[in-house]
Amino acid sequence: MxxxxxxxxxxxxxxxxxxxxxxxxxxxxxxYSTATLTRHYSLLRAAADAHRGALGDALIAFAVKANSNLSVLATLARLGCGADTVSEGEIRRALKAGIPGERIIFSGVGKTDAELAFAIEVGVRQINVESGAELERLIAIAAAKGSAPAIAIRVNPKIGAGGHAKITTGGATDKFGVPVEEAIDLYARASASPHLTPVGLACHIGSQIMSLAPMEAAFHTLREMVLTLRANGHSVTRLDLGGGLGVPYHGQTDTPSIADYAAMCARVLEGLGVEAAFEPGRLLAxxxxxxxxxxxxxxxxxxxxxxxxxxxxxxxxxxxxxxxxxxxxxxxxxxxxxxxxxxxxxxxxxxxxxxxxxxxxxxxxxxxxxxxxxxxxxxxxxxxxxxxxxxxxxxxxxxxxxxxxxxxxxxxxxxxxxxxxxxxxxxxxx
Known part of the structure; x- marks a missing residue:
């Protein structure tokens, strides 16, 4: 549309x-069309709100890497949209466009010490940790600042999907996130540190995904992990479901609808009592x-x-x-x-x-x-x-x-x- x-x-x-x-x-x-940006955001917002019982007060965090123009970001910010960022520059762009820190997620497999420190200073909503090495660096940085930032552990569920091999991010050989068992261990390590506040798990398996099945499988993995973590005595209040839902570049009419996507997410998360986050990029822009x-x-x-x-x-x-x-x-x-x-x-x-x-x-x-x-x-x-x-x-x-x-x-x-x-x-x- x-x-x-x-x-x-x-x-x-x-x-x-x-x-x-x-x-x-x-x-x-x-x-760029303001009306189209507005319509697409509004459709996803309405779809998520229709399942508030399962998804909570879901955050929609636009993937800034998809389109980082300040006026595009400001258009979305006025609608209440957040930002999914992968660099200090993207965080700064989101803030400049009027997106407050509490609606900014900081992701990325190679965050520098300076970028992590900046994210803590501006008070982003959460930092998605993607490795054990990053977790240890973040603990040290947070300790030096006397802070305890909220974090999520990004999981690699070994389920890759997307419109091209170069935009698949959840496969076993992809560089993003950590395997399930390692993620469980990292969550426990984070919980034991006074300098971190683990709040949830994150997952993003690819881009331009034209079937709900691989995403549903990945989200079921997250659900089982939440139950395991809670059984181990850990608090889990958020699930970052990433983005990746495809758009009809070829004019297809059989692509999953936004409503069906939100309903699938709600079906998987039903009863967990978590707050979901979505990170659409191309879906909106x-x-x-x-x-x-x-x-x-x-x-x-x-x-x-x-x-x-x-x-x-x-x-x-x-x-x-x-x-x-x-x-x-x-x-x-x-x-x-x-x-x-x-x-x-x-x-x-x-x-x-x-x-x-x-x-x-x-x-x-x-x-x-x-x-x-x-x-x-x-x-x-x-x-x-x-x-x-x-x-x-x-x-x-x-x-x-x-x-x-x-x-x-x-x-x-x-x-x-x-x-x-x-x-x-x-x-x-x-």
Missing amino acids: HHFDRIDGALHAEGVPLEALAGAVGTPAYV ANAGLLLSRVIQVNQRTGSPEEGGGRRFLVLDAGMNDLMRPALYDAFHDLVPVRPREGELRAYDLVGPICESTDIFARDRMLPPLEAGDLVAFMGAGAYGAVLASEYNSRPLVPEVLVDGDRWAMVRSRPSYEDMWAREPRADWL
């Missing part, structure tokens, strides 16, 4: 024509954003099919430095003309201007006729789009725009070349 629709034949972001945005800010550019691009030219290759002849390359001004997901994860993004031309569909290879063979978004994509200068939009680009962008090939970083009804604002500007050079002071001997 999103709020990018055609009005008088041209694609709009809510009430703003994309053609007008392209004229004002140039291309490529990311465009993916379909709330698109990447606006312009066709540079169409390259028609001659020769026999065996020699690559007959291929039609749609060369765009957006490259893999602007949208990394296809090159990184073989990800699919629908491409739609902003104002489509009439004519038969044609097969195009969608490519960018980067000097890399991996700078290709799709092969043999069937599209209406396109010509140089036409505007197109990569849909479902609101998550893991701008956050992964770079200035590779010395291309200025892609800007971001937030739309709210008929109004819009540039929420990250495109740097000038002089801005880029200013970040690289020349050595004084050159």
